Amino acid sequence: MRRILFLILVLFLVSFLTFIIFLKLPATDPARLIAGRQTTPEILAEIRTNLGLDKPWYIQYGRFAKGLVPWPSYFLNEQVYYSYGNFIPVKEELYRRLPVTVALTLGAAVLWLIIGLPIGIVSAIRRRTLADRAGMLFALFGVSAPVFWLGYVMLFVFWFKLGWFPSPGLDIGESIWHAILTGKFILPWVTLSLLFAAFYARMVRGTLIETMSEDYIRSARAKGLSERRVIFKHGLRAALTPVVTMFGLDVGALLGGAIITETIFDLDGVGKYTIDAIYDQDFPVVMGVTIFAAFFIVVANLVVDVLYAVLDPRVRYT
Amino acid sequence: MAEPLLAVKDLKVHFPTEDGLVKAVDGVSFSIMPGETLGVVGESGSGKSVTFLTVMGLIPPGQARIEGEVVFRGQDLLKLPVEEMRNIRGSQIGMIFQDPMTSLHPFYRVGNQIAEAIQAHRKIDKKEAGDQAIDMLRRVGIPRPDERARQYPHEFSGGMRQRAMIAMALSLNPDLLIADEPTTALDVTVQAQILELIDRLKQEFNTAVIIITHDLGVVAEHCDNIQVMYAGKAVEYGYARDIYYDADHPYTWGLLQSIARVDAPRSERLKPIKGLPPSLIFVPSGCPFHPRCPYVFDRCRTEVPQLLPVDGHHASACHLSLEDKDRIFKQEVMVHQ
Numbered sequence: 001m002r003r004i005l006f007l008i009l010v011l012f013l014v015s016f017l018t019f020i021i022f023l024k025l026p027a028t029d030p031a032r033l034i035a036g037r038q039t040t041p042e043i044l045a046e047i048r049t050n051l052g053l054d055k056p057w058y059i060q061y062g063r064f065a066k067g068l069v070p071w072p073s074y075f076l077n078e079q080v081y082y083s084y085g086n087f088i089p090v091k092e093e094l095y096r097r098l099p100v101t102v103a104l105t106l107g108a109a110v111l112w113l114i115i116g117l118p119i120g121i122v123s124a125i126r127r128r129t130l131a132d133r134a135g136m137l138f139a140l141f142g143v144s145a146p147v148f149w150l151g152y153v154m155l156f157v158f159w160f161k162l163g164w165f166p167s168p169g170l171d172i173g174e175s176i177w178h179a180i181l182t183g184k185f186i187l188p189w190v191t192l193s194l195l196f197a198a199f200y201a202r203m204v205r206g207t208l209i210e211t212m213s214e215d216y217i218r219s220a221r222a223k224g225l226s227e228r229r230v231i232f233k234h235g236l237r238a239a240l241t242p243v244v245t246m247f248g249l250d251v252g253a254l255l256g257g258a259i260i261t262e263t264i265f266d267l268d269g270v271g272k273y274t275i276d277a278i279y280d281q282d283f284p285v286v287m288g289v290t291i292f293a294a295f296f297i298v299v300a301n302l303v304v305d306v307l308y309a310v311l312d313p314r315v316r317y318t
Numbered sequence: 319m320a321e322p323l324l325a326v327k328d329l330k331v332h333f334p335t336e337d338g339l340v341k342a343v344d345g346v347s348f349s350i351m352p353g354e355t356l357g358v359v360g361e362s363g364s365g366k367s368v369t370f371l372t373v374m375g376l377i378p379p380g381q382a383r384i385e386g387e388v389v390f391r392g393q394d395l396l397k398l399p400v401e402e403m404r405n406i407r408g409s410q411i412g413m414i415f416q417d418p419m420t421s422l423h424p425f426y427r428v429g430n431q432i433a434e435a436i437q438a439h440r441k442i443d444k445k446e447a448g449d450q451a452i453d454m455l456r457r458v459g460i461p462r463p464d465e466r467a468r469q470y471p472h473e474f475s476g477g478m479r480q481r482a483m484i485a486m487a488l489s490l491n492p493d494l495l496i497a498d499e500p501t502t503a504l505d506v507t508v509q510a511q512i513l514e515l516i517d518r519l520k521q522e523f524n525t526a527v528i529i530i531t532h533d534l535g536v537v538a539e540h541c542d543n544i545q546v547m548y549a550g551k552a553v554e555y556g557y558a559r560d561i562y563y564d565a566d567h568p569y570t571w572g573l574l575q576s577i578a579r580v581d582a583p584r585s586e587r588l589k590p591i592k593g594l595p596p597s598l599i600f601v602p603s604g605c606p607f608h609p610r611c612p613y614v615f616d617r618c619r620t621e622v623p624q625l626l627p628v629d630g631h632h633a634s635a636c637h638l639s640l641e642d643k644d645r646i647f648k649q650e651v652m653v654h655q
Contacts, residue, residue, distance in 0.1 A: 215420040221376055222415075223435035223486060224408025237425050313470040314424055 003305075007298045011068045014294040015287060019061050022283050030084045030283060051084075064287055081288045085280050090288035093273060099176045101269035104192065104261065105254040107185055109247070112193035112200055117243075119197070120204025124239075125231055127209065135201060142198020151191045151264035158187060169266030188265040192258055196250060200243065208239040241311050245304050252300020256293025321392070322349035323493055323526050324373070329386035331365070331372050331550075338599040342368040342382075344550035347625075350543075352493065355520060355527045357537030357558070359573060360547035363595045366530045369547075370496045372396075374413055375403040391493070409439040412487030412525075416499040418479035422471035429455070429467025432486045439490050454485035457522070458515060477508035484515065491523055498530045513540050534570075535577040538562060546570050549596050549606035552625055556632035563652075566634035566643050568611045571651045605637065613638060613646065 031047040032039070048054045052063055067076045081090040123135040158164045165187050170179050179185060211217065212235050220234040221227075257271030266272075270289060277285035309315045331343035343365040350356045360366045371377050373388050375395060388395040390411070395403060407413075415421045423431060432451035433444065440447075448467070455463035458481040471479055480500060487495055497516060501509035517540055520527050529537050537544060537558070544561040546554040546569065554567040565571055572591035593610035596602050602609050608618040615637070623635040636643070 215415060215417055216423040218376060219415065219421045219483070219486075220423065222374060222407060222413040224404050224406070224438050225434070226404060226438075229438075234423055238423070241425075312425060314472045 003302055007302065008068070010298050011291055011294055012065070015064060015068050015291055016061070018287055018290045019064060022281075022286065023057055030281070033084055033281070064284075067288070068291055076288050076291065081284045083277075083285050084282050085285075090285050093285075094270060094288065094292055097269050097273050100170070100267050101255060101257055101262070101271065103176050103180060103185060104188055104258055104267060104269060105251060107180075107189045108192040108196070108254070108258075109251050111189050112196035113247070115193065115197035116200030117204055119201040121208060121231075121236070123201065123205040124208035124212065132205075136205070139198040139201045142194045143202070145194065147191060147195060147260045148264060150194060151188075151261060154187045154191050155264070168264070170268060188261050188267060191264070192254075192261045200246075203246065204239065204243055207242055208235055211235050211239040214238070241308070244311060245308055248300050248304035248307060249297070252296045252303075253293075255296040255300075257289065320351060322389075323352045323354075323391065325349035325387070325389045326369070326373065327387040327389070329369060329372065329388065330384070331368050331377065332383045333381065334383065335599075340598045341550050341601060342598055343372065344601070345386075346547070346550070346552050347386075348545050348552060348555060350494070350526050350528065353520075353524055353526055354543065355529065355541045357541035357544040358528060358530045358547060359532065359534050359537060359544060361532055361595050363549075363598060364547040365550035365598075366547050367498055370413070370498060370528065370530060374407055374411060374496065375400075376407075376413075405439065408435055408487075408492075409490040410492050411494045411496065412490070412492040413496040413498065414480070414483045414487045414500055417503045418476055418483050419503065421483055422474075422479055424471055427468055427470055428474065428482050432467075432482070432489055435486050436489050450489065451485070454489045455482065458482070458485040458488075458519070460485075476504050477511060480504060480508075480512050481515065484512075484519065488519060488523055488525065492525060494526045494528070495520075496528045496530070499532070500529065501536060502531070502533075509536070516540070533577070534561070534573045546573065549601055550598060551606065551635065553607065553636070554634040555625065556628075556634075560632040564632070565647060565651065566628050566632065566640075567607075567636050568613050568638070568646075569607050570634075571647065572610075574651055605635070613642075 029044075030051060031044045031053060034047050034051075035043050045054075052060055063080050066074055067081050069075060076089075076091045076094070078089040078091060082088060083090065083093070119135040119138065123132040126132050155168060159167060166182055166184050168184070168187070170184065212231070216238075217230060217234055220230045225234070255270075257269060257274050259271035259275050261267070262269040262271040263275060270292065273285065274289040274293075276282075277289065326349070327347050329343055329346045330341070333340040333342055346365065346369055348356070358366045358369070368377070372382075372384060373390075373395065375398075377384065379400075384396060386396070390406070395406070398406070422428065426434075429448055429451045432454055433447035436442070436447045436450055437444070442450075452463045452467045455466055460466050460478060460481055466474070466478075471482075474482060484495075484500075495516070500516065501512050504512060513536065516527060516529070519525070529541060531537055534544075539558075541558050544554075544556065544558050545552050546561070546567065548569050554561065554565065554570050556564075556566075560566075561570060562574070565574060569591070572589075575589040576591060591610060592612075596606055596609070604620045605611070605614075605618045605623050608614045611618065617637045621637065623637050625633050625635040627633045628640065638646075
């Protein structure tokens with residue numbers, strides 16, 4: 001219960017900050033955005049009244065605040081959270097785009113685990129061998145390569161030059177499954193997962209090396225367990241616990257939108273929605289996606305805390 | 319004469335490091351008979367732990383240069399294939415370690431950790447291994463063993479954890495139990511309990527025991543034989559009473575004098591050995607103890623003393639003449655005792 005209250009408090013703070021930033025920034029008047037070029041002061045005033053922009057700031061904020069309550073009829077309620085640009089409710093647009101982001105995030109997450117964990121494990125147990133050096137070289141490349149650069153290189157080489165993968169972007173009305181099956185997600189997955197794979201490989205290597213020098217590993221060997229069992233049952237069990245924590249937080253953060261990857265590959269996900277809304281100074285949308293992303297992160301935190309208590313018997317969940 | 323259970327012959331364990339060759343163990347020989355208790359005493363860095371990690375095959379391959387022989391029940395463990403060595407570890411030689419706080423895996427239930435050791439060597443199902451684990455916990459004096467088996471190590475006190483470690487090490491009824499500083503991390507009252515427990519189980523399981531310690535006081539009543547180590551070498555060996563009442567090496571004298579005593583006058587209570595343990599890379603020439611020895615003379619600086627019999631069983635590695643040693647021991651060390 002305390003956690004739930006904490007969750008709401010965090011959402012409140014995030015929204016308040018977002019609101020303050022938009023209020024203080026010399027943004028274009030939303031009424032002008034809606035009214036278009038040809039307008040009269042009367043029309044502008046009417047729009048302002050409709051949007052509630054003529055009210056004091058705390059009333060304005062209050063209208064948005066109601067949408068923070070994580071409850072179906074309140075959360076991002078459609079009376080307030082709709083785009084100033086095309087009047088589509090934020091919720092509707094988010095739910096339409098969410099599958100794209102989820103597909104991108106989960107696919108990449110699986111990929112970076114498949115790549116990152118084995119590299120980290122092999123590097124740790126075959127320390128200072130060729131395999132370790134190769135793995136860490138990969139990791140160095142991965143953490144050094146910026147996503148925007150990597151994304152364009154991928155597109156240039158594998159789509160434009162070699163033509164191995166389809167052109168970026170989903171067609172209108174194309175289903176997620178169709179896009180996945182035709183390979184449209186492969187380049188985005190690789191691009192997004194490389195950084196994380198590299199990061200996870202280094203992390204797993206570090207924690208596993210540390211764990212393998214623990215006294216209880218020596219005890220495990222002393223009782224005559226096979227080296228395989230020592231590494232996989234005793235070593236990894238302890239070494240992967242912090243990795244699980246990290247994984248939960250990373251996935252939670254990415255579900256709020258992988259902005260750069262979605263932009264490069266023209267995927268209409270939550271991240272692209274966010275960046276477009278910021279360009280258009282579409283305040284309700286920015287507020288909505290910010291809350292939405294924050295919501296994922298806070299929930300991920302909650303899940304990770306519970307998970308940690310399950311994984312580590314020394315930790316009690318309160 | 320019966321075959322020794324374990325005979326270590328001229329064991330050398332050298333670690334190549336960036337700073338030079340660390341001679342952690344440099345020519346150690348000893349043997350232990352079935353059912354016997356051997357105390358191995360020395361400061362940190364005297365090579366006592368490394369010696370027995372080598373016996374257990376727990377020095378990672380490639381990390382050290384190992385020479386000599388470790389003959390256990392007629393076979394040289396150093397020449398054994400990894401898989402056969404693994405089979406001996408835990409089933410024929412059990413080992414417990416200094417810090418019971420960190421020696422059990424924090425994520426697994428105590429009973430399961432013991433059962434795992436049993437299952438590593440015996441083909442029995444989980445249920446049966448679990449029952450045997452509970453039985454072992456009972457035998458090491460843990461109350462309500464069936465409940466305790468389901469708990470995690472952090473729910474155990476230090477003494478209880480060491481008991482659990484002992485239960486684990488003895489669960490396959492090994493011929494030899496190596497206890498590496500089993501009481502160092504424990505409260506004094508618990509120390510005595512653990513040593514008594516080891517004593518009792520030694521009888522019960524008819525197990526030979528090696529107790530590694532830096533505290534001569536600890537092993538006094540519990541060992542048949544005592545070996546004193548310094549800078550990777552054995553400097554004195556003998557029956558416990560030889561070491562206590564007729565010690566022949568200045569280093570042993572130092573250890574005897576540094577046992578804390580409550581009944582001695584305040585000024586004499588504790589006499590530390592002056593100086594620090596030597597570097598194991600640049601071991602002093604001649605007798606490695608000579609820079610710290612109050613009775614050093616010229617020969618000590620150039621010639622390495624051999625571990626030679628003093629009388630029958632008792633041996634020491636020191637250039638002092640027997641008469642001198644007798645005199646010094648009686649005049650200076652015994653007075654303190």
